[in-house]
Amino acid sequence: MNPITSQTTSVSSPSLPLTCMSNPAACILQPASMTVTDLSVFYGDHQALDKVSMEFSAGLVTALIGPSGCGKTSLLTCLNRLVQMVPTSRVTGQCFMDEFDVMSPTTDIISLRRQVGMIFQKPNPFALSISRNIELPLISQGIKRHRRHEIVEEVLRDVGLWDEVKDRLHRSALTLSGGQQQRLCIARALALKPRVLLMDEPCSALDPIAAGRVEELIRKLRSCYTLVVVTHNMAQAQRIADHVGVFWASDEGRGGQLIETGPCEQIFEQPRHKLTAAYVQGRQG
Amino acid sequence: MKQRQASRWKSQLGKLPLQISALLSGLIVILILGFLIQQAWPALSEVGVLRLFSDGTWNPTEQVGGASFGMTAMLLGTVFVAGGAILLAAPVGLAIGLFMRFYAPRWLASPYRHVIQLLAGIPSVVFGLWGAVVLVPLIGRYQPPGASLLAGILILGMMILPTVALLAETAIASVPAEYIRASVALGMTRTHIIGKVLLPNAMPGLMTAVVLQTGRAIGETMAVLMVCGNVVQFPGSVFDPVRTLTANIALQMGFALDLHRAALFGSGLILMSLVVVLVWIGHHIQAAQEGSHG
Numbered sequence: 001m002n003p004i005t006s007q008t009t010s011v012s013s014p015s016l017p018l019t020c021m022s023n024p025a026a027c028i029l030q031p032a033s034m035t036v037t038d039l040s041v042f043y044g045d046h047q048a049l050d051k052v053s054m055e056f057s058a059g060l061v062t063a064l065i066g067p068s069g070c071g072k073t074s075l076l077t078c079l080n081r082l083v084q085m086v087p088t089s090r091v092t093g094q095c096f097m098d099e100f101d102v103m104s105p106t107t108d109i110i111s112l113r114r115q116v117g118m119i120f121q122k123p124n125p126f127a128l129s130i131s132r133n134i135e136l137p138l139i140s141q142g143i144k145r146h147r148r149h150e151i152v153e154e155v156l157r158d159v160g161l162w163d164e165v166k167d168r169l170h171r172s173a174l175t176l177s178g179g180q181q182q183r184l185c186i187a188r189a190l191a192l193k194p195r196v197l198l199m200d201e202p203c204s205a206l207d208p209i210a211a212g213r214v215e216e217l218i219r220k221l222r223s224c225y226t227l228v229v230v231t232h233n234m235a236q237a238q239r240i241a242d243h244v245g246v247f248w249a250s251d252e253g254r255g256g257q258l259i260e261t262g263p264c265e266q267i268f269e270q271p272r273h274k275l276t277a278a279y280v281q282g283r284q285g
Numbered sequence: 286m287k288q289r290q291a292s293r294w295k296s297q298l299g300k301l302p303l304q305i306s307a308l309l310s311g312l313i314v315i316l317i318l319g320f321l322i323q324q325a326w327p328a329l330s331e332v333g334v335l336r337l338f339s340d341g342t343w344n345p346t347e348q349v350g351g352a353s354f355g356m357t358a359m360l361l362g363t364v365f366v367a368g369g370a371i372l373l374a375a376p377v378g379l380a381i382g383l384f385m386r387f388y389a390p391r392w393l394a395s396p397y398r399h400v401i402q403l404l405a406g407i408p409s410v411v412f413g414l415w416g417a418v419v420l421v422p423l424i425g426r427y428q429p430p431g432a433s434l435l436a437g438i439l440i441l442g443m444m445i446l447p448t449v450a451l452l453a454e455t456a457i458a459s460v461p462a463e464y465i466r467a468s469v470a471l472g473m474t475r476t477h478i479i480g481k482v483l484l485p486n487a488m489p490g491l492m493t494a495v496v497l498q499t500g501r502a503i504g505e506t507m508a509v510l511m512v513c514g515n516v517v518q519f520p521g522s523v524f525d526p527v528r529t530l531t532a533n534i535a536l537q538m539g540f541a542l543d544l545h546r547a548a549l550f551g552s553g554l555i556l557m558s559l560v561v562v563l564v565w566i567g568h569h570i571q572a573a574q575e576g577s578h579g
Binding site: 009080082085087110111112113114117120122124125126127128136139141142185188189192271 | 325390391463464466467468469471472473474481482485486
């Protein structure tokens with residue numbers, strides 16, 4: 001089938017697949033690119049991030065790597081402005097999603113967070129049933145019950161959880177294994193049809209097999225979503241990322257800096273910065 | 286070998302004071318219950334439990350035509366005053382708890398919490414005094430006599446409000462921060478986060494607050510005695526005076542003899558059963574909540 005026709009048919013069809021993993025050409029979502037310029041983050045007097053400028057290309061996976069405490073998570077939480085949950089936080093610089101100014105005081109942050117989803121290091125499903133977990137944010141968005149049930153099935157299929165849980169949708173999400181919980185959290189984020197997905201070490205709390213499944217999912221989500229993934233696992237970054245940004249804590253205590261950014265192969269095979277070279281080979285960090 | 290035995294002895298020795306304290310507090314409950322039953326026994330056996338509820342009035346010293354021991358009006362008085370107070374204090378206390386946690390600006394939250402803690406420490410007799418001098422005349426101006434069920438509800442409500450608010454805040458604060466972060470990251474509105482994530486998860490703690498404070502409202506004597514008017518009757522409206530079981534005991538204990546005295550202990554027994562039932566209900570609500578969540 002011609003990809004262009006398949007796209008038009010799926011747009012007009014009533015029960016639209018939310019995501020396009022089975023057929024990338026049928027993707028109806030427009031992944032957005034994000035750009036940050038001179039972004040600095042402070043928590044009280046402590047500076048966590050120092051003048052970072054980089055671009056997250058639409059539909060690609062960007063991995064953020066570097067030792068702990070150099071501002072990778074802070075950068076991530078600027079992209080959906082979750083950073084402002086910390087009362088003492090202060091952000092300077094600019095952040096855009098396509099042409100949309102993320103940092104502007106007039107920004108509707110509820111709408112922003114629905115477009116920029118986030119997955120946390122530790123799976124954090126609510127202590128509710130599996131289906132309720134996915135429905136809750138949809139209720140907040142005013143989506144009707146019938147449509148919600150359709151979405152629950154769609155997103156659970158998208159993350160490969162449907163066959164595992166279809167008979168126990170009303171059981172507590174806390175009865176799932178860690179890996180299943182993390183995929184449920186991804187499904188919950190996908191249900192809002194985000195354009196960007198932020199992932200803060202999504203596999204680090206999981207066993208290798210569960211981590212492998214989440215990683216596989218990340219590869220499937222690519223091209224339908226813009227993905228920004230913080231990871232400490234070099235091999236994983238190499239497997240999933242199109243672009244890589246390397247962070248390092250500055251010597252003057254001004255927080256983390258972006259020391260190098262570029263295509264994945266370049267970072268791992270021909271790094272330009274000597275710290276990058278040392279870090280990716282495991283000699284430093 | 287010897288050393289190990291010695292350390293075992295030490296740990297046993299450390300356990301002993303704890304065991305004794307635990308045993309003592311359990312023993313006190315049993316002793317009080319036994320004492321109440323023993324003292325109330327003459328009334329229970331001679332008058333009968335049924336008559337404590339079926340007698341139309343409370344007139345235990347009447348010589349002509351026989352004494353009557355009806356406590357239903359006073360029992361209802363207790364239930365209405367305590368129930369009204371908790372209906373008033375629970376929503377307002379919850380609102381205060383939410384305000385302290387989420388809406389108060391940082392410079393205000395901490396001093397505000399101290400004010401609430403101070404309010405919780407005001408002795409009940411001071412509340413009663415204020416009620417008798419200010420609130421009762423105020424109500425009396427609109428609807429005499431002023432000393433009424435309404436005055437009791439308002440004073441008791443005010444008395445338990447600060448503790449309800451502080452317990453509610455603790456319950457809200459015990460909801461895992463990751464739930465809040467997850468719901469914020471999912472673009473949920475503040476109203477939905479509070480209504481759908483926060484309150485359901487805080488519910489066991491909130492129920493505990495309500496049950497404990499209802500128990501306190503049932504047991505409160507002094508303030509109620511000072512503002513409720515103490516007429517033994519079924520209140521026709523909130524402006525009618527009522528007498529609670531606790532007020533009745535305090536009013537008559539000084540001169541009660543024989544059966545009358547035993548009947549007062551009987552009303553103490555009823556009060557205690559009321560609290561037991563309350564705790565039981567609270568426990569079951571909590572268990573049902575946890576069942577539906579987990």
